[in-house]
Amino acid sequence: MTHDFSEPLAEDIEPETELENNWRQYLSFSTDHKVIGVQYMVMTFIFFLIGGLLAMLIRAELITPASNVVDRPLYNGLFTLHGTIMIFLWIIPFNAGISNYLVPLMIGARDMAFPLLNAISFWILPPSGILLLSSFLLPNGTAQSGWWSYPPISLQVPPGQPINGEFIWIVSIVLIGISSIMGAVNFVTTIFWMRAPGMTFFRMPVFVWSALSAQLLQLINLPALTGALILLLFDLSFGTQFFKPTENGDPIIYQHLFWFYSHPAVYIMALPAFGIFAEVLPAFARNPLFGYRSLAVASLGIAVVSIFVWVHHMFTSATPGWMRMLFMVTSMLVAVPTGVKAFGWTATIWKSKLHLETPMLFAMGGAAMFLLGGVTGVMLAAVPFDLHVHNTYFIVGHFHYIVFNTITMAIFAAIYFWFPKITGRMYAEGWGKLHFWLTFIGANLTFFPMLPLGLQGMVRRISSYEPRYQGWNVIASLGGFLLGVSILPFIANMVGSLLHGQRAGNNPWLATGLEWTTTSPPPRDNFEVIPVVRRPPYDYGDPKYSVIEPPDYHQAEH
Amino acid sequence: MLRFLEYLLIAGCIAVLLVVSHWIGHLAYFWMPPEATEEAQKVDSLFSFLTSIGAFIILGLVGMMVYSVIFFRAAKNDYSEGHPSRGDFKLEILWTATPTILVLWIAWQGLNIYQQLDVLGLRQIVHLHTPLEEPAYAAASDDKPKPAAETVEVFVKQWDWTFRYPNNVTSHELHLPVNLRTRLNMHAQDVLHSFYVPEFRLQQYIVPGRNIDLVVTPIRTGEYKLKDALFSGTYFALMDANVRVESLEQYNQWLSTAEHEPNTIKNQAVAEYTQPPKTLFKSNWYTVAPAQEAIANERKVMNDT
Ligand code: HEM
Ligand SMILES: [Cu+2]
Numbered sequence: 043m044t045h046d047f048s049e050p051l052a053e054d055i056e057p058e059t060e061l062e063n064n065w066r067q068y069l070s071f072s073t074d075h076k077v078i079g080v081q082y083m084v085m086t087f088i089f090f091l092i093g094g095l096l097a098m099l100i101r102a103e104l105i106t107p108a109s110n111v112v113d114r115p116l117y118n119g120l121f122t123l124h125g126t127i128m129i130f131l132w133i134i135p136f137n138a139g140i141s142n143y144l145v146p147l148m149i150g151a152r153d154m155a156f157p158l159l160n161a162i163s164f165w166i167l168p169p170s171g172i173l174l175l176s177s178f179l180l181p182n183g184t185a186q187s188g189w190w191s192y193p194p195i196s197l198q199v200p201p202g203q204p205i206n207g208e209f210i211w212i213v214s215i216v217l218i219g220i221s222s223i224m225g226a227v228n229f230v231t232t233i234f235w236m237r238a239p240g241m242t243f244f245r246m247p248v249f250v251w252s253a254l255s256a257q258l259l260q261l262i263n264l265p266a267l268t269g270a271l272i273l274l275l276f277d278l279s280f281g282t283q284f285f286k287p288t289e290n291g292d293p294i295i296y297q298h299l300f301w302f303y304s305h306p307a308v309y310i311m312a313l314p315a316f317g318i319f320a321e322v323l324p325a326f327a328r329n330p331l332f333g334y335r336s337l338a339v340a341s342l343g344i345a346v347v348s349i350f351v352w353v354h355h356m357f358t359s360a361t362p363g364w365m366r367m368l369f370m371v372t373s374m375l376v377a378v379p380t381g382v383k384a385f386g387w388t389a390t391i392w393k394s395k396l397h398l399e400t401p402m403l404f405a406m407g408g409a410a411m412f413l414l415g416g417v418t419g420v421m422l423a424a425v426p427f428d429l430h431v432h433n434t435y436f437i438v439g440h441f442h443y444i445v446f447n448t449i450t451m452a453i454f455a456a457i458y459f460w461f462p463k464i465t466g467r468m469y470a471e472g473w474g475k476l477h478f479w480l481t482f483i484g485a486n487l488t489f490f491p492m493l494p495l496g497l498q499g500m501v502r503r504i505s506s507y508e509p510r511y512q513g514w515n516v517i518a519s520l521g522g523f524l525l526g527v528s529i530l531p532f533i534a535n536m537v538g539s540l541l542h543g544q545r546a547g548n549n550p551w552l553a554t555g556l557e558w559t560t561t562s563p564p565p566r567d568n569f570e571v572i573p574v575v576r577r578p579p580y581d582y583g584d585p586k587y588s589v590i591e592p593p594d595y596h597q598a599e600h
Numbered sequence: 601m602l603r604f605l606e607y608l609l610i611a612g613c614i615a616v617l618l619v620v621s622h623w624i625g626h627l628a629y630f631w632m633p634p635e636a637t638e639e640a641q642k643v644d645s646l647f648s649f650l651t652s653i654g655a656f657i658i659l660g661l662v663g664m665m666v667y668s669v670i671f672f673r674a675a676k677n678d679y680s681e682g683h684p685s686r687g688d689f690k691l692e693i694l695w696t697a698t699p700t701i702l703v704l705w706i707a708w709q710g711l712n713i714y715q716q717l718d719v720l721g722l723r724q725i726v727h728l729h730t731p732l733e734e735p736a737y738a739a740a741s742d743d744k745p746k747p748a749a750e751t752v753e754v755f756v757k758q759w760d761w762t763f764r765y766p767n768n769v770t771s772h773e774l775h776l777p778v779n780l781r782t783r784l785n786m787h788a789q790d791v792l793h794s795f796y797v798p799e800f801r802l803q804q805y806i807v808p809g810r811n812i813d814l815v816v817t818p819i820r821t822g823e824y825k826l827k828d829a830l831f832s833g834t835y836f837a838l839m840d841a842n843v844r845v846e847s848l849e850q851y852n853q854w855l856s857t858a859e860h861e862p863n864t865i866k867n868q869a870v871a872e873y874t875q876p877p878k879t880l881f882k883s884n885w886y887t888v889a890p891a892q893e894a895i896a897n898e899r900k901v902m903n904d905t
Contacts, residue, residue: 116881287808429801501828507837
C-alpha cells in the first residue's frame with residue numbers, strides 16, 4: 043500500500059463531472075471518442091459475462107466423463123458461441139474501445155479523425171451481438187461448428203430452414219468485421235495525421251504503436267475473412283460449391299482464408315495488451331521503459347511476421363511437407379520480437395521501486411503468464427510436436443494462457459489503471475487486490491490442467507471423455523467456477539467506486555503521458571490547449587525531463 | 601571486486617537454471633502416454649528438448665520478476681525514480697540475437713526430426729470422379745510413397761471408422777503388426793476428420809477428395825484408442841476405434857479369422873442417435889443422422905481413390 047488516500051488527492055469540491063451530469067450520453071449516438079470508448083468497453087464486458095457463463099456450462103459438462111449436463115448439439119453450440127463471443131465480442135472490440143478512449147488523448151488530439159464513422163462502427167456492434175445471441179431461440183439453435191466454422195461441417199444445417207444458426211452466425215460475424223474495418227481506417231488515419239506538434243513517431247507511447255500495428259493488421263487481413271465468410275454464406279444458402287469437397291469445391295481454401303485473418307487476430311488481440319504492459323509497468327516501477335525504441339519497433343515487427351505464419355494452424359491439415367517446414371520457421375520467428383518485449387518488461391522492473399497496486403499486479407501477472415503462453419506457442423510451431431497435440435487440450439491451454447491469462451489480465455490492468463482518468467474517481471484498492479488474487483489463482487487452476495490433458499491426448503471439443511482424464515478436468519472445472527466468482531468483487535468495485543469513490547485528481551499514479559496532463563475525466567475536447575511535446579515518453583528516471591510537474595504533496599517527499 | 605562478485609553470482613544462477621531446466625526436460629517424457637511407435641520416440645525427444653529450453657526461459661524471467669517483487673519494493677509514498685537507465689544498446693542486441701539463435705536451433709531440430717518421421721501426409725489432389733487421371737499425377741509427384749510392408753485402407757465418416765486390409769477383410773478395429781512400416785491410406789466421405797492415436801504421437805486430417813497417407817511403425821504391442829481429433833459434428837466425442845498392435849503371427853491369424861467372422865462392434869453414435877442419454881438440459885436441436893451399418897460396408901465399393 044503506497045498511496046495514502048485518507049488525504050484528499052484533489053479538491054473535493056470539484057465541479058460535477060460530466061459523467062454525473064448526463065450518464066444518458068452513454069446511451070446516445072455520441073461522436074466523442076471518449077464516450078464511444080466507454081460504450082465499447084461496457085458493452086463488451088457484458089458479452090464477456092455471457093461468454094463466461096457459457097464457459098462455466100461447458101466446464102460443468104466436463105467435470106464428469108459422461109455426457110450428462112447438456113445434450114450434444116447444445117454442447118457444440120455452447121463452445122461455438124463461447125469462442126465466438128470471447129473473440130469477436132469481447133477482446134477485439136474491447137481493444138477497439140480502450141484504443142478509442144486512449145489514442146487521441148495519448149497523441150494529443152481532440153478526437154478521432156472521423157468521429158461520425160467512429161460512432162457508426164460502434165453502433166453496428168450491439169445489434170450484431172444481439173442477432174448472434176438470438177440464434178439460441180431458433181428451433182434448431184445456434185451454429186454448432188466451432189468459432190472457425192470449417193466447411194463442410196458448417197454447411198450441415200437443418201434442411202428446409204433458410205434461417206438457421208449458421209446463417210445468423212455468418213451474418214453477424216460479417217457485420218462485426220465491417221465495423222472493425224471501419225474502426226481500423228479511423229485509427230490508422232488518426233495516428234498518422236492527428237498527432238500533436240512534436241509528437242514524433244518515436245515519442246509515441248508504446249500503447250499507440252501497438253494499437254497502430256493491430257489496426258494495420260485489421261486492415262490488411264480482415265478482408266480475407268470477410269470474403270471467405272461471404273463465399274461460405276453462398277455455399278450455405280444459395281447452392282454454390284466453393285468449399286464443398288463432393289462437388290469439386292475445396293474446404294482447404296476456406297482454412298487458408300480463415301487463418302490468414304485469424305492468426306493475425308491473435309496479435310490484434312495481444313498487441314494492445316503488450317501496449318498496456320508498456321504503460322503500466324514503468325509507472326509502477328518508477329523506471330523508464332527499458333529499450334523503448336526496440337519495444338516500439340517490435341510491435342510492428344510482430345505484426346509483419348504474424349502475417350506470414352497462418353499455415354501453422356494447418357500443419358496436420360492437407361498441407362504438404364515443404365509448406366510445413368516453411369511455416370514452422372516463420373512461426374518461430376515471431377518469438378524474436380515477442381522475446382524482445384518480454385526482456386524489455388523484465389528489465390524495466392529490474393532494480394526499480396515497485397509499487398504493487400492492482401494495475402501493477404495484473405500487469406506483472408499477465409506478463410509472467412505470457413511466458414508460458416509464448417513458450418507453448420513456440421513448441422506448437424515445431425511441426426513434429428504439433429502433429430501430436432494439435433486439436434487437443436494442449437492447444438486450448440496454450441491459447442487461454444494467451445487470451446485469458448495474458449490479454450484479459452492486461453485488460454483488467456488497463457481498467458484499473460485508467461479508471462481514475464475515465465471516471466475522475468479512485469477504485470477501492472482492497473477489492474482490486476482480492477479480484478487479482480482470485481483471478482490469478484482461478485486462471486491457473488483452470489488453464490494449466492489443460493496442458494497435461496492435451497499431452498495425454500484429450501481431444502478438444504469433445505462433450506464426453508475417457509475416465510482416465512477426469513482428475514485434471516475436475517481441477518479445471520473448479521478453477522473455472524472460481525473465475526466466475528472472481529468477477530463479482532470487480533463489478534462491485536467498479537459500480538461502488540463510480541458512485542462513491544474518492545476524487546482521483548488528474549494524475550494519481552504520477553505517470554507520464556499526455557493523457558495524465560488533462561483533467562479527469564477529460565473535457566469534451568480533451569485539452570484546454572493542444573500540448574506541444576518536447577520529451578521522449580516514459581521519463582520516469584529523470585525528473586527534469588518529465589512532461590508533468592509533480593504535484594505539491596509529492597514534492598514534499600523529496 | 602563487487603562487480604566481479606555480481607558476475608559470479610549471475611553465472612552461478614545461470615548454472616543452476618541450466619541444471620534444473622535440463623532435469624525438467626527429462627521429466628517431460630513422463631507427461632505423455634507410452635511411446636507405441638518409432639515416431640513417438642522422436643517426437644518425445646523433441647518435446648523434451650523444447651521443454652528444457654522453455655523451462656530455462658520461463659524460470660529465468662519469472663525468477664527475475666519474483667526477485668524484484670521481493671527486493672525492489674518502494675517505500676510508502678516514495679515516488680522517486682528507480683534507476684535512470686533508458687536502455688543499453690549492447691544488452692538489447694544480445695537479447696535480440698539470443699532468441700534468434702535459439703529459434704533457429706529449435707527450427708533445425710524440428711526439421712531434422714520431421715525428416716526422420718517421414719510420415720507422408722498429403723500427396724496430390726485426386727479428382728474424385730475421374731480416377732483415370734490419377735496415374736499421370738502420381739507419376740509427376742516426387743512425393744512417392746515410401747516402401748511399406750503393409751497397407752491398410754482407412755475409411756471415415758460421420759461417425760464411424762472402417763478399415764480394409766490387404767485380403768479385403770473389413771473391420772471397425774485397426775490391427776497393426778508390430779515393427780513393420782504400415783501405410784494407412786485414408787479416405788473421408790462426408791466432412792473433414794482427423795486420424796489421431798495419442799500413443800503414436802501422430803495426427804493427420806483426412807479430407808474428402810484428397811489422397812492422404814500416413815506411415816507408422818508401431819513398436820509396442822498393446823491396445824490403444826484411435827480418435828477423431830477434428831470436430832466432426834454432433835457425435836464427435838463418440839468417434840473412437842480400438843487399435844491393436846500385435847505380433848505378425850497374431851495379426852495374420854486375426855486376418856484369417858476375420859475373413860469368416862462378421863463385424864460385431866456396435867456403433868456408439870448410432871446407439872445414441874436412436875436412444876439419447878438423459879441430460880439435465882435438452883435442446884433437441886437438429887443432428888445429422890449417423891450412417892447405419894449397411895452403408896458403412898457399401899462404401900468401400902463407392903470409393904475410388
Ligand atoms: C472465463 C474463463 C474461461 C473458461 C473457463 C474457458 C473455457 C473454455 C473451454 C472449456 C473451451 C472448450 C474447449 C474445446 O472444447 O475446444 C473453450 C474454448 C474457447 N475459448 Fe474459452 N474459456 C474462458 C475464457 C476465454 C476467453 C477470455 C477467451 C477470449 C478470447 C476464450 C476463447 C476461447 C476460444 C476461442 C475457444 C475455442 C472455441 C472452439 O473450440 O470453437 N475463452 N474455453
Ligand atoms: Cu496462429
